[in-house]
Amino acid sequence: MRQDRDHRIRRWTGAVLDLLFPPRCPFCDRLLKDGEEGICGECQPRLPWTRPERDERHSEFVDRCVSPLWYQGAVRDSFHRYKFDGCRDYAGVYAALMAQCAGDRLAGEYDLLTYVPLSAKRRRQRGYDQVRLLAEGMAPALGLPVTETLEKTRHTAAQSGLSDDGARRANVLGAYRVRDPEAVRGRRVLLADDVITTGATLSECARVLRTAGAASVVCVTFAQARAQQKGEAQEPPARRLLPDQEEIFLNSF
Numbered sequence: 697m698r699q700d701r702d703h704r705i706r707r708w709t710g711a712v713l714d715l716l717f718p719p720r721c722p723f724c725d726r727l728l729k730d731g732e733e734g735i736c737g738e739c740q741p742r743l744p745w746t747r748p749e750r751d752e753r754h755s756e757f758v759d760r761c762v763s764p765l766w767y768q769g770a771v772r773d774s775f776h777r778y779k780f781d782g783c784r785d786y787a788g789v790y791a792a793l794m795a796q797c798a799g800d801r802l803a804g805e806y807d808l809l810t811y812v813p814l815s816a817k818r819r820r821q822r823g824y825d826q827v828r829l830l831a832e833g834m835a836p837a838l839g840l841p842v843t844e845t846l847e848k849t850r851h852t853a854a855q856s857g858l859s860d861d862g863a864r865r866a867n868v869l870g871a872y873r874v875r876d877p878e879a880v881r882g883r884r885v886l887l888a889d890d891v892i893t894t895g896a897t898l899s900e901c902a903r904v905l906r907t908a909g910a911a912s913v914v915c916v917t918f919a920q921a922r923a924q925q926k927g928e929a930q931e932p933p934a935r936r937l938l939p940d941q942e943e944i945f946l947n948s949f
């Protein structure tokens with residue numbers, strides 16, 4: 697009975713919120729039409745979807761890393777609005793895409809859901825942890841609770857200022873620790889992050905999880921940046937950011 701009532705209240709609240717703040721497509725910002733859910737009908741076929749298996753990444757400590765989307769164009773613009781313009785409600789759509797991607801491509805490869813945390817300083821500055829919101833959004837679809845396994849123990853310099861992969865790896869080396877090794881020992885971990893660029897942060901997190909006894913680590917991110925070819929010019933930022941925002945934006949990669 698109580699569950700029924702709670703369900704009715706949630707539906708009613710959702711309907712009122714939809715009336716006050718009609719849902720918009722997170723990729724083009726247009727109002728969704730009747731029958732459209734999450735992503736509008738125009739963006740759906742045009743988004744830069746990755747291909748299963750062919751477009752996944754891996755590294756020494758990460759068995760597989762999957763992402764539903766490439767980090768470019770409308771995806772990149774949308775992610776900037778999520779991270780800097782207060783569009784926190786995009787987390788629901790992002791998390792649904794990530795949960796579907798992990799469920800389809802990594803089925804049976806994990807039994808614990810966790811995420812890459814911000815430093816305490818960064819969390820205080822921003823007021824929320826944008827990756828935690830994604831993990832929480834994925835949890836019901838994956839049928840797993842979010843377990844806080846990692847802690848960022850020191851503030852790191854912006855990864856953007858470091859051009860080569862080795863420097864990026866060195867920058868995050870030792871920046872994370874496992875809160876409770878007992879909680880990860882023998883577990884097959886699904887580690888969530890927002891965007892993967894060189895993969896240095898995910899690799900470092902996976903390294904400390906494996907060192908603490910995790911049996912394996914697979915990753916899911918909302919989007920992945922294309923690997924940079926040697927000599928290729930860096931893609932210019934989608935829009936100009938204030939210096940502080942730029943630092944925040946790039947530091948978390």
Ligand SMILES: [Zn+2]
Pocket residue numbers: 721722723724725726735736737738739740
């Ligand atoms: Zn759209």
